Amino acid sequence: MSVKVKKHIDSHVCICRKCSGTGLAGSTICTHCEGSGRVVVESDIITYVTPYRHGGKNGAVV
Numbered sequence: 001m002s003v004k005v006k007k008h009i010d011s012h013v014c015i016c017r018k019c020s021g022t023g024l025a026g027s028t029i030c031t032h033c034e035g036s037g038r039v040v041v042e043s044d045i046i047t048y049v050t051p052y053r054h055g056g057k058n059g060a061v062v
């Protein structure tokens with residue numbers, strides 16, 4: 001049995017990962033950030049949490 005944990009991260013400015021903040025994709029302007037090198041990111045993250053059982057089928061030996 002797993003528990004579903006939902007987390008919302010409000011919009012915030014990040015370095016564009018497509019162009020690493022350069023604003024360029026090769027010789028053209030990066031389409032993700034339109035040349036600014038930064039993007040606004042907003043996320044909804046769903047995490048499934050399952051109890052760890054030592055020796056269980058999903059249990060790694062620690």
Ligand SMILES: [Zn+2]
Nearest residue numbers: 016019030033
């Ligand atoms: Zn970019």
